[in-house]
Amino acid sequence: xxxxGIQIYKFLPKTNCKECGFPTCLAFAMKLxxxxxxxxxxxxxxxxxxxxxxxxxxxxxxxVTIGAGERKIEAGNETVMFRHEKTFFHQTGLFVRIKxxxxxxxxxxxxxxVSGYSVERVGREFRLDGIAIDNSSGDAAAFxxxxxxxxxxxxxxxxxxxxxxxxxxxxxxxxxxxxxxIYAATADNWERMAALAxxxxxxxxxxEPGGLDALAELAGKLTDAGIEDMVLDPGARDxxxxxxxxxxxxxxxxxxxxxxxxxxxxxxxxxxxxxADEEAMLAAQQxxxxxxxxxxxxxxxxxxxxxxxxxxxxxxxxxxPIQMTPGIYEIGQPSADSPLGVTTNFSLxxxxxxxxxxxxxxxxxxxxxxxxxxxxxxxxxxGKFDAMRIGxxxxxxxxxxxxxxxxxxxxxxxxxxxxxxxxxxxxxxxxVGPREAVDVGPYLKQNQA
Amino acid sequence: MSAVQIPIEKWxxxxxxxxxxxxxxxxxxxxxxxxxxxxxxxxxxxxxKPAVAIEIxxxxxxxxxxxxxxxxxxxxxxxxxxxxxAVEYGADIITLRLRSAHPExxxxxxxxxxxxxxKVLSAVDxxxxxxxxxxxxxxxxxxxxxxxxxRGQRVALGNCEEKNYRTxxxxxxxxxxxxxxxxxxxxxxxxxxxxxxxxxxFPIDSIMMDPDVGALGYxxxxxxxxxxxLKLAAxxxxxxxxxxxxxxxxxxxxxxxxxxxIEGMPDGWGDSERxxxxxxxxxxxxxxxxxxxxxxxxxxxxVELVKATIDKLINGKM
Ligand code: B12
Ligand code: SF4
Numbered sequence: 158x159x160x161x162g163i164q165i166y167k168f169l170p171k172t173n174c175k176e177c178g179f180p181t182c183l184a185f186a187m188k189l190x191x192x193x194x195x196x197x198x199x200x201x202x203x204x205x206x207x208x209x210x211x212x213x214x215x216x217x218x219x220x221v222t223i224g225a226g227e228r229k230i231e232a233g234n235e236t237v238m239f240r241h242e243k244t245f246f247h248q249t250g251l252f253v254r255i256k257x258x259x260x261x262x263x264x265x266x267x268x269x270x271v272s273g274y275s276v277e278r279v280g281r282e283f284r285l286d287g288i289a290i291d292n293s294s295g296d297a298a299a300f301x302x303x304x305x306x307x308x309x310x311x312x313x314x315x316x317x318x319x320x321x322x323x324x325x326x327x328x329x330x331x332x333x334x335x336x337x338x339i340y341a342a343t344a345d346n347w348e349r350m351a352a353l354a355x356x357x358x359x360x361x362x363x364x365e366p367g368g369l370d371a372l373a374e375l376a377g378k379l380t381d382a383g384i385e386d387m388v389l390d391p392g393a394r395d396x397x398x399x400x401x402x403x404x405x406x407x408x409x410x411x412x413x414x415x416x417x418x419x420x421x422x423x424x425x426x427x428x429x430x431x432x433a434d435e436e437a438m439l440a441a442q443q444x445x446x447x448x449x450x451x452x453x454x455x456x457x458x459x460x461x462x463x464x465x466x467x468x469x470x471x472x473x474x475x476x477x478p479i480q481m482t483p484g485i486y487e488i489g490q491p492s493a494d495s496p497l498g499v500t501t502n503f504s505l506x507x508x509x510x511x512x513x514x515x516x517x518x519x520x521x522x523x524x525x526x527x528x529x530x531x532x533x534x535x536x537x538x539x540g541k542f543d544a545m546r547i548g549x550x551x552x553x554x555x556x557x558x559x560x561x562x563x564x565x566x567x568x569x570x571x572x573x574x575x576x577x578x579x580x581x582x583x584x585x586x587x588x589v590g591p592r593e594a595v596d597v598g599p600y601l602k603q604n605q606a
Numbered sequence: 607m608s609a610v611q612i613p614i615e616k617w618x619x620x621x622x623x624x625x626x627x628x629x630x631x632x633x634x635x636x637x638x639x640x641x642x643x644x645x646x647x648x649x650x651x652x653x654x655k656p657a658v659a660i661e662i663x664x665x666x667x668x669x670x671x672x673x674x675x676x677x678x679x680x681x682x683x684x685x686x687x688x689x690x691x692a693v694e695y696g697a698d699i700i701t702l703r704l705r706s707a708h709p710e711x712x713x714x715x716x717x718x719x720x721x722x723x724x725k726v727l728s729a730v731d732x733x734x735x736x737x738x739x740x741x742x743x744x745x746x747x748x749x750x751x752x753x754x755x756x757r758g759q760r761v762a763l764g765n766c767e768e769k770n771y772r773t774x775x776x777x778x779x780x781x782x783x784x785x786x787x788x789x790x791x792x793x794x795x796x797x798x799x800x801x802x803x804x805x806x807x808f809p810i811d812s813i814m815m816d817p818d819v820g821a822l823g824y825x826x827x828x829x830x831x832x833x834x835x836l837k838l839a840a841x842x843x844x845x846x847x848x849x850x851x852x853x854x855x856x857x858x859x860x861x862x863x864x865x866x867x868i869e870g871m872p873d874g875w876g877d878s879e880r881x882x883x884x885x886x887x888x889x890x891x892x893x894x895x896x897x898x899x900x901x902x903x904x905x906x907x908x909v910e911l912v913k914a915t916i917d918k919l920i921n922g923k924m
Contacts, residue, residue: 239838241831276874278823283874369610396915397922400645400895405612412613431914437884438915441891445830459876463822463864463884467892470827505825512863595861599710 160214162187168206168213169199176200217411218419221360221386223250223287223450224314225336230286232388232449233421238407241475247421248472249444250286251464252316253456254427256293257303264306271456272311279479279504283465287314289340289452290328297324304328308335316340316362316452322349333357338450340364340423341390344375351382359386362423366392369405373417380417387420388450394429396439403447422447427454437464444468479504480530485556486511489520493561496521496601498590499547500568501528501536510568510594517598522560526550533568544574548581566590614649617641617841621848621899622810623654624784626699627733630758635698635733637899638850643837644897645919650841655920656894658913659699659735659902660692661856664714664722665706670904671866673879677906685722686729693730695906696913701735701854702726707748708739716751723752727759734761735786735852735902746773753777762786762814762852768799775806786852788816791828793835793847800846814900815849821858822889829853830896837897853893856904859886887911894919 166186177198179185188194196207220234230250237243253271255264268288276283288307292300300319307315308331315337319325325339339357341364342350354361361384365372372391379387393402403422410419426439433455440451444467453460473479481502488511500510502525514521526547528536536542551557551565563585567578569592578587591600620641628634635657642650666682667675681688689700702723706714723736736752738745749763750773764786766774771787778785787803789795796817803813817836820829833851840848859865864875865882875881886908890901894916903909 239831239834240827241835274874276872369612373610395922396918397645397647397920400919401648404646405648409610409612413611415610418610434880434884434887434911435915438887438891438911441888442895445892445895457876457880458874459878459881460884462875462881463888466823466864467826467888470823470892471830473827475827475831505820509824516863516866 160190160210162190164213165189165210168202168210170201170203172201174201215416216419217414218407218421219386220247221388221421223316223336223338223360225334226312228284228286228313229336230314235407235449236411238404238411240471244474244476245472247449248468249448250314250450251440251461251468252287252289252314252450252452253285254289254291254318254425254452254454255303255307256291257296257299258293259303261302261306264303265310267456268307268310272313274456274458274461276458276462278462278466279469279508281469283462283469285313285456285461285465287316289316289318292317292319292321292324292328295321295324297321297327300324301327301331304331308332314338316450320346322346322353325350326353329353329357329359333359336360338362338388338423340388342375342379344371347375347379348382351379351384354384354386360388361386362388362390364390364392369402369409369418373415376417376420388423389418389420390423390425394425396429396442399424399426399429399439399443399448400446403443407447421449423450423452424448425452425454427452433457433460440464441467445471478530481507481525483525483527483550485554485559486523486525487520488514488523489518491520491522493559495519495560496566497524497556497560497562497564498522498566498568498597499524499526499550501526501531501533501542503528503530503532503536506532510597513594513597517601519598519601521601522556524550524554524556524565533570537571537574542571544577544581547574547578551582551585564588568592615643615841617650619841619843619845619848620650621837621840621850622813622845624811624814624850625760626735626762626784627760629760631731632759633732641841643841644895652920654899656898656916657698657900658696658909658916659701659852659900660695660697660906660909661701661703661854661902661904662688662692662726663703663705664719665711667705668711671860671882672868673865673882674860674905686725689726689730693732696909697732699733699735699900700726700730701737701902703737703857704739704748704752706739707744708741709744711739713744714748716747719748719752720755723755727756734759735764735900736761737764737786740765742767742770745770749774750777753781753783756783757781760784764788764814765816766799766803768795768802771799771802772806775803775808778812779807784812784814786814786816787849789818791818791820791825791832793817793832793839796832796836797839797844797846800849804846810845813849814852816852816854819853819855819858819889819893821855821862822885822892823864824858824862826889826892830892833893833896833898850899851897852900852902853890853898854902855890855893856886856902856908859889860904883907883911891915
């Protein structure tokens, strides 16, 4: 939980001795809340208070890092049940499972495809996060060989899946530098898995399908054994069980501050579905409803792409819409006499109009104004897309050199600013475009004739 | 180690229950009534599962991408045939969009609308949702006319908008139909329209709301959160947020580039047909998890998958 200054103040000595460098304990508490100073500056705070403060400020769901390189991911540290309450912080890590029973060349091929998967959307790079290597063969040598084959083709993060601590240790010998997630400690093997997690300094998943009581008990034992970075698999596989159980785990961790369940959760949609399409649906549900890591059994770009899009939507901060960099954008390959429109830098707005222009087959120019990520009408209502701002954007850009004409199309929604904008840009003709982007094709057709 | 105490929500409200059809020889479909968040049966009742509507038009579509069009074959040239096919493919409800009345389409009028509604009503015995072309004057013209044609069949008519609801509301009430109130992605506007519709005399079991669908990658997160907030408000006891939600997933998903484009796309987009389908299916999945009571779809395969998913969510053991 993020503590406020007032909450922190309760744990301080309240003597205002100034030794921390602040005039009062409250002032120090306020500074602590912003995390810009350390508690150790106060020499008088008791060990007990310090400990209480530490446990009160601990996030209800622990932040766990998986991986070591630049592709490492963080899972957990969520604080709400619904994204509108604040935001979801650490987007679901998407992994693809490879079994060590598959032929080596197939393993290498899938590993390369998953690790190399990359496509751009809304100005961002879409990637998958890693590969889960499953010791399905039960044979340690095959497991190690598979790990090596994957590593030779991939720099993505790893999950090592085996219930056999001996096989796990051999795989960790090869891969512990990548800080893989060890999957999984169970009621039977947890002591030896815990020892491996400590020895190789890797996060540890717990698999306990026997209900949340049993899961919490096992997590408690591992905590007592000194394991901090854990990931939970409550074993709930199908649509209903996954939704119910993952909701209950998240809620118990956040609302009841119940520490044994305060860890990110991992899900395996392939095990709860009949085919690849159902798997994609279940994965979609799990991205929305509380899985921090989703391990897919099948990899196909046409499924990965919508799932990553969904992940981006769900994990977008509702307070900070995704923005475009303001500037001049080319739709198709425009020439000096192609039409010019102006729009805002809310990426949804931009992609709506850009998409329609493209679909309508009109190469054109779009001048994207800085409206701090607001849509056309919202920005207009907030005074961020008015004649002055648009005028300035036109003058400060090089658009006048790029087009030979002087016609600027504004969105129909802000027709009302036409007059003012004409004053602002006296050598330009301001044309009122359609209200909706969908109508831009017919509009351009008509205005070219 | 103490046993886990799962916090249970004690909701005080529930979603209003609405029945479409159920008279004049038409099958009944009832939605809403739940007293818990979507599919969470451990702390409330879900008397009715979400329904799946298939959207058909009153004319051959001119902007549907090939993957969608080919699924329907020549059924698209005849609304009655199309509706029958939709029933075969598992539709609980037919959503008939009077597209031809749009001034940019054929600008057809009341007579044509009445004829097509009559035809579809005779062709199938499941409930209908009838949507106007989405232009105020034309909506008022054609929807008022078809309301009369469908009298006694308890269909749903839409859309009522904040600026244009009086005409439609009046005929809907007179003919015993259900109204769909549409508002653009805003919880307060949605509630306000429900208030307005209640004030003109709609019974509480005759209003549905369409809080607006943003497709996957095109504002889905706004719809998702607005719907979650409406559902939470309803369960918290706000009756004006408790109208069942209908989500036009098909039209929004199939408009998008990811569903329409077939060639020349990056490798990372993968197979175009399956991608297009998943665009509709995953949008539907998100809307269902956010609280949709009816999802309106376009592709038969998406209908099959979404229906199977709903059944698993409703019938699965927890
Ligand atoms: C989501 C939303 C918000 C979000 C912001 C989301 C964002 N990033 O912008 C939040 C909740 C923050 C918000 C806040 C406010 N909002 Co607001 N908001 C909306 C809502 C529901 C949807 C806006 C949206 O995202 N539309 C989708 C985008 C893609 O649409 P768009 O940008 O207009 O683009 C379309 C067209 O304009 C066209 N287009 C775009 N560019 C171009 C370019 C050319 C050349 C052409 C031809 C066409 C074109 O293509 C797009 C698709 O058709 C609308 C209601 C509505 N449905 O419009 C109200 C709305 C825009 N908001 C409104 C208001 C008043 C506000 C606030 C002032 C409310 C308040 N009192 O606090 C604040 C202002 C913001 C601030 N001060 O921070 C009013 C504006 C009223 C008016 N007519 O001026 C609206 C219309 C709601 C209403 N009916 O009252 N809002
Ligand atoms: S040093 Fe500690 S006790 Fe003294 S003012 Fe600072 S916070 Fe208060």
